[in-house]
Amino acid sequence: MxxxxxxxxxxxxxxxxxxxxxxxxxxxxxxxxxxxxxxxxxxxxxxxxxxxxxxxxxxxxxxxxxxxxxxxxxxxxxxxxxLGSSSEYLGDMILFDEALFATWANLEETIRSGTTARAPDMYQSRRDETERFIRAMDSLTRARGDAEWIAEHLDLREVETIADIGGGPGAYMAALLKRWPRLRAAIYDLPGTLEVTRRILAEREPRLASRIDLVRVDYLRDEFPGPVGALFMSNIIHSEDAATNTNLFEKCFRALRSGGLLLVKDHIMNAELTEPRAGAVFSLYLMLTTRGRDYSFEEVSSWLGSAGFTGIARTTLPSPPFTSSIVLARKP
Ligand SMILES: C[S@@+](CC[C@H](N)C(=O)[O-])C[C@H]1O[C@@H](n2cnc3c(N)ncnc32)[C@H](O)[C@@H]1O
CATH class of the missing domain: 1.10.10.10 (Winged helix-like DNA-binding domain superfamily/Winged helix DNA-binding domain)
Structure with missing residues (x-):
């Protein structure tokens, strides 16, 4: 350098x-x-x-x-x-980062103590924070184009029902429903988030609303409604610890039909947890605000394997602009 x-x-x-x-x-x-x-x-x-x-x-x-x-x-x-009127508006993500700027000032203290700089509440304690968080996820996904890439590259012709665990703004399910006209989707998320999801879908995808069920599920406490043909999780495991993620994958296994597909999208790190660079830096943000970090393919595969999944494979999205991968696994 x-x-x-x-x-x-x-x-x-x-x-x-x-x-x-x-x-x-x-x-x-x-x-x-x-x-x-x-x-x-x-x-x-x-x-x-x-x-x-x-x-x-x-x-x-x-x-x-x-x-x-x-x-x-x-x-x-x-x-x-x-510009807010652009379909690729990144401003809501930038405003979320703006609101978190003070949190980064605690980095030294967090490195010394190992404790988060704010309650790891997934921005559910205040309605304005929930709105800002979910709009930020929507903005980042839309500006970068993740959901369209997934919809183009994922073969769901055999799948009738898919649920998005922690689906937030619903951008992924909307893109998949447009690509696969016979598919039905559900978003499993917390009540505060689902209020925002409902508003975003009404603003942007009113014609898809009848094909997406918004279902209150606390993934830390509840079993996942099923059986479903596929489950999707984007940017979920990075906010949780290893024991919770093992438990989440066990719940996924129980909720899937036999032959069902689990798709886990996240920064998937190398074994040393140093690549991709965006994932290594993002782990600091996760340490400040959640119980998690970005995990390696080896870690994710071992949790999936112990939950009973087979055929575990990884697809890395092209970088730039993307920085994440999808891990696919099947319930036998
Ligand atoms: C980082 S966002 C990811 C949103 C979306 N999947 C994406 O990739 O853009 C995390 C999502 O998980 C949801 N979430 C957090 N804790 C949850 C819980 N205990 N049960 C259900 N959903 C939860 C949040 O409300 C939010 O929608």
Whole structure:
């Protein structure tokens, strides 16, 4: 690694924070209407003129705005990813990161003590946090295109019913239902999340609502309703410890029909837990906020095998833009 690479990594928090604040202040939405100079932009944002100009210049330097004759305007990237009206809007994920910025300040303390920096409540204690969390998951999945990739590459022609454990915003089930018109889906999640799921599906996929059942299931306490032909779990095991994940896979096994398919999508790490890089860094976030971390294929396979699954195999999604894999397993 050379100096520039190291300096860029070590100072990355400044760039991240600047983008988060620009999104939170509504800088991109205001510039969607028309290009503005610093005085007009500051007035629109109700912010200080000099400070707004400096933040705007930073966004230009980062490629998120252009500047001509002193007026700021959207770049191609911000038009695509930072306007709420775009189908690839990443802003809700950026606002979630913005809300968690203070949590990262506890990293040193968490490394010393090994305890989380906030209650590992999966953002269920406050309705506004639940909404922000689930909208963030939706935003990330839509901007990156995970659900469309899965729908294109997964062969579900033999499957009549699928349930998404911790399905959150429902993006994966919506994409699968569009690809497989005879399929029916269920989302198993907590009540606070399901309220948000219902709103998101009504906003975005009203025609699919009759084919998706929203079912209150606490995966830590409840058995999973079944029998179902396939079960899907995306970004679930990384929030839980090894004993819980073994137990989750045993519940999956009981809920599946014979011959049924389990699909586990997550960062799936190498045996040393150092690759992919995004997964190693994400494990720090998980340590701050959950009981989990990202797990290796060997770990996930051993839990699946001990639950009774066979034919365990892994497919890695192409990177970039993706950073995760799917582990497939069958109930014999
Ligand atoms: C990281 S999000 C993943 C959402 C979605 N699967 C995705 O990949 O975008 C975790 C999801 O698990 C749900 N969840 C957390 N704890 C749960 C529990 N005990 N029982 C059921 N669902 C839970 C959350 O509400 C949330 O929808």
């Amino acid at each position: 050379n100096f520039a690479e190291l300096a860029g990594l070590a100072g990355g928090h400044a760039e991240a924070r600047a983008i988060q604040v620009a999104v939170k202040l509504g800088m991109f939405e205001h510039l969607a209407r028309q290009p503005l100079d610093d005085a007009a932009l500051a007035r629109a944002l109700e912010c200080d003129r000099r400070a707004t100009a400096l933040l705007g210049n930073t966004m230009v330097a980062l490629g998120l705005l252009d500047k001509h004759d002193g007026r700021f305007e959207l770049s191609a990237a911000s038009r695509r990813y930072l």
